Amino acid sequence: MVQTATRNAPLLDCLAGKVAPVPPMWMMRQAGRYLPEYRALRAEKGGFLELVYDSPSAAEITLQPLRRFEFDAAILFSDILIVPYAMGQDLKFLAGEGPHLSPTLVDHALEGLTAVPERLEAIYETVRLVKADLSPDKAFLGFAGSAWTVATYMVNGEGSRDQHATREYAYRDPVAFQAIIDAIVDLTIEYLIGQIDAGVDAVQLFDSWSGSLSPAQFERWVIAPNIRIVAAIHERRPGTPVIGFPKGAGEKLASYARETGVDALGLDETIDPVWAAANIAETMPVQGNLDPLALLAGGEALESAVAHILRTFAGRPHIFNLGHGILQQTPIEHVHALLTLVKRGV
Ligand code: CP3
Numbered sequence: 001m002v003q004t005a006t007r008n009a010p011l012l013d014c015l016a017g018k019v020a021p022v023p024p025m026w027m028m029r030q031a032g033r034y035l036p037e038y039r040a041l042r043a044e045k046g047g048f049l050e051l052v053y054d055s056p057s058a059a060e061i062t063l064q065p066l067r068r069f070e071f072d073a074a075i076l077f078s079d080i081l082i083v084p085y086a087m088g089q090d091l092k093f094l095a096g097e098g099p100h101l102s103p104t105l106v107d108h109a110l111e112g113l114t115a116v117p118e119r120l121e122a123i124y125e126t127v128r129l130v131k132a133d134l135s136p137d138k139a140f141l142g143f144a145g146s147a148w149t150v151a152t153y154m155v156n157g158e159g160s161r162d163q164h165a166t167r168e169y170a171y172r173d174p175v176a177f178q179a180i181i182d183a184i185v186d187l188t189i190e191y192l193i194g195q196i197d198a199g200v201d202a203v204q205l206f207d208s209w210s211g212s213l214s215p216a217q218f219e220r221w222v223i224a225p226n227i228r229i230v231a232a233i234h235e236r237r238p239g240t241p242v243i244g245f246p247k248g249a250g251e252k253l254a255s256y257a258r259e260t261g262v263d264a265l266g267l268d269e270t271i272d273p274v275w276a277a278a279n280i281a282e283t284m285p286v287q288g289n290l291d292p293l294a295l296l297a298g299g300e301a302l303e304s305a306v307a308h309i310l311r312t313f314a315g316r317p318h319i320f321n322l323g324h325g326i327l328q329q330t331p332i333e334h335v336h337a338l339l340t341l342v343k344r345g346v
Contacts, residue, residue, distance in 0.1 A: 029325030080145030131199030211248015269323025
């Protein structure tokens with residue numbers, strides 16, 4: 001349950017529709033490899049998944065960026081692929097290669113998997129540890145992947161440039177693919193409710209690969225499953241805001257915002273804030289959308305990109321964020337410069 005009145009967290013006020021002179025701010029992947037203290041803990045524990053499953057370490061990593069920067073939110077340190085892992089796929093993060101899931105669902109039916117729900121418990125423990133330590137003016141965000149994006153990894157076993165295998169599978173056998181989507185949706189709802197009950201204030205749905213779908217497929221595999229997830233959260237944990245982030249959705253963002261029921265809309269860096277201001281209801285909080293490469297470059301490029309975003313979203317509920325995760329080569333001083341620019345305003 002959100003307690004905006006007693007919590008006094010600016011980011012939760014924004015999610016409730018309040019306009020602030022300085023937008024609240026956090027960064028996608030704010031806990032991660034650009035921070036030396038993250039790299040040190042990762043080296044000590046041996047790898048990414050080892051960190052996620054060591055709740056005290058995962059809680060510490062969640063809080064690391066807030067010890068350095070005046071962000072308005074902590075985001076749970078975990079990964080969207082914990083859901084397939086709990087559905088019974090094996091998960092490995094190989095150095096320099098990204099995630100691998102097996103068996104892939106192209107060759108094996110969903111029925112071949114045995115669910116391992118205990119794999120979610122450590123994540124809830126991380127939430128409880130962070131919650132106990134988080135200052136009340138900070139929002140705590142939980143998250144999950146959207147069903148489509150999670151399915152692309154489950155079907156193909158790893159990331160791919162254009163999600164070819166999964167898009168083809170969805171056309172070839174829509175009944176089997178629908179069963180995969182439904183199973184992901186069902187577990188995602190329980191997982192998000194578990195996070196909320198353990199202490200997160202709001203949740204974000206990451207749909208990183210929604211951009212590869214044709215409009216009709218987008219309706220079926222992005223909008224429809226998200227309607228189910230958002231409705232279940234709203235019904236079962238009323239007052240918990242849901243931020244939808246359909247990366248790459250382009251002009252389909254407008255129907256996504258109207259139809260899914262999300263409380264706020266994440267924008268990636270390819271969206272012109274001017275387009276978003278004109279096409280997304282003025283009352284819907286928007287989040288974004290600085291190009292992570294402008295942050296990496298710094299200087300004049302950073303200043304003008306930040307000014308354009310602040311100017312365009314002034315007067316409407318806006319959470320300042322990147323359009324996608326911070327890049328690991330980003331200098332820490334650039335993050336300090338960004339905070340100064342956002343807090344100073346235009
Ligand atoms: O934003 C945050 O700081 C919260 C934590 C978080 C992670 N992954 C940590 C992570 C979140 C919200 C995610 C989401 C996620 N994971 C997405 C959706 C958002 C996006 O980035 O598009 C996706 C597609 C994944 C799957 C995933 N996890 C990939 C493809 C990779 C490898 C690529 C990479 O950046 O290394 C990961 C690993 C991962 N997840 C890391 C972190 C900090 C890097 C792990 C490491 O090497 O230390």
